[in-house]
Amino acid sequence: MAAGRFSTSIKDGSDADFEYTCTPCGEDHIREEAVKYCPECEEYLCTKCTNQHGRRKAFISHKLLDKDAKKRGSVVTIATKCRYHPNRDIEMYCGTHDMVYCAKCIAKEHRSCNDVSEIEDMYTSLVDQQEVQRLQMQTRNIQERLVDIDRKTQKNVENIEEQRDDELAKIEDIERSLIEHIRKLKHEAIATLNKDYTLEKEYLKYNINKTVNTKKEIETVSSQLQTFTSMEAGQQFVQMKLIQQTVNDAVKLVEEREAAGSKILCFTENTDLKTAIIAATSLGHVNTVTENERQVAQRIYKAKAKKEINIKMRYDCYNCYICDVCQLQDGTIILADHNNMKIKRLDINYNIKDHCDLGTHPMGICCTGQNEVAVKMNNNKVQFISVGSSLSKLREITVAGGSYWGMAYCAGELWISTGSGVNVYSTSGILLQTISQDIYGQNIFKSRTQHIAVSRETVIVTDYSDGAVCLGRDCTVQRELRDKRLAETTGVCVSSDGTIFLSGFHSHNIVMFDKNGKCLGELVAKDAGLKYPIALHYDDKRTCLIATCADSGNVISFDISD
Secondary structure, eight states, X not given: OHHHHHHHHHHTTTXXXXXXXXXXXXXXXXXXXXXXXXXXXXXXXXXXXXXXXXXXXXXXXXXXXXXXXXXXXXOOSSOOBOSSSTTSBOOEEXXXXXXXXXXXXXXXXXXXXXXXXXXXXXXXXXXXXXXHHHHHHHHHHHHHHHHHHHHHHHHHHHHHHHHHHHXXXXXXXXXXXXXXXXXXXXXXXXXXXXXXXXXXXXXXXXXXXXXXXXXXXXXXXXXXXXXXXXXXXXXXXHHHXXXXXXXXXXXXXXXXXXXXXXXXXXXXXXXXXXXXXXXXXXXXXXXXXXXXXXXXXXXXXXXXXXXXXXXXXXXXXXXXXXEEEEEOTTSOEEEEETTTTEEEEEOTTSOEXXXXXXXXXXXXXXXXXXXXXXXXXXXXXXXXXXXXXXXXXXXXXXXXXXXXXXXXXXXXXXXXXXXXXXXXXXTTSOEEEEESBOTTSOBSSSSOOOOEEEETTEEEEEOSSSEEEEEETXXXXXXXXXXXXXXXXXXXXXXXXXXXXXXXXXXXXXXXXXXXXXXXXXXXXXXXXXXXXEEEEEETTTTEEXXXXXXXXXXXXXXXXX
């Protein structure tokens, strides 16, 4: 029988030099070339045995590999589970994403990928040992970095705890100082009350004594009148005059007392103080700055492309004069059109979506909420407007400086240009601070104040000269931004990395400064076609700079992306 089998194998060419021979056939002393390998049975299979292997219920779940898979080192006896579907084995490879997945991942996320195949169909060579070493080094490196990050994070936790204690102490100090100040005001009010009380009480006692004396005088006069007829004619004349004088004095005293009425002590509350405290939304503001943010290299922007956008509406009565621009959190751009007395909302393509008629000339605009803007107008009003499916007017407050450009919103307060300086208001219209002179009485601004921009805790105010002044939240001067290339500065805005842009109305240019006040040069030179720029705005959604010009139906967009 063995000889017969051998003969059959010779007949079928089994004497050939096979690299892999069928394991089951080999057990029967028959040499057949293997075409598949079963990692679970650890057997090589010929074509016939492969077909039989797939038909048997015990082996139907076995995944057969190419015959040389074991040599390539691709055999994994323990199935690797999918990280996204833990109940499924990894069995597919996506060449497009150079990653392995289960069949469910491929069906859901990689249907459009062209280079997808089964793992067992992948013809790969042995892994390059240099690549293995590289991965080992990379693994060790990332382990060290993870340990370092963990150590730094733990240290950061300790630092944050210390900083929290320090900041809590500051908050306590603020509370203490406010309470002490209010207590001081209370003592002053009580002292004033007691002083007025003492003075009025003494005055009333004086009047009581005076009234008592007058009553006695009238009683004496009354007695004298009883004996008046027994007097001689000359004596009667004299007494008559004296009595009349006494009665007249008494009448005058009574009339004065009746006209004066009773004295009342009255304390009138300082409602501005109470309103300011109630209107305040916080004692201060907490800012968290990462170490990486402090170390970001300063960019030097360049204007790569210039685009003019028409913003004139069909029913505009006059040529447009876009005096200011603001942007909501969702990227919506709102324009304030001075000449046509309206604000205009742009869509994502900078086309006019809708507008709101104001009835008077706007002088500035800023965002005061996620879906709210405030418009400063030349009638000394600030109109708040809701920006929803439509633009609708809300409340309004009265301010000073309505006829000058410029307004910004910083930490719950409105900073409004007044020409001679800046007034800080609460959103309810209470004047909180006036900024125009330093502690020595010198003017802070070179000329009349114009547009205002905010960069974190810094408020930047242009002053229609050769630059702008940077103010802190405490209203003190931090630094000045000056450059001789600027003439009659009006527009100002700040990029996401802190770069400050200033535009010169008569120099027809835009000059850049870093967040520390160093001039970075011109972004737009005089010969770039920017005529009489009014307002600037940095659009961080599109990485471009928007400039508006006097009496122009277009706004200009400068592409300053990387």
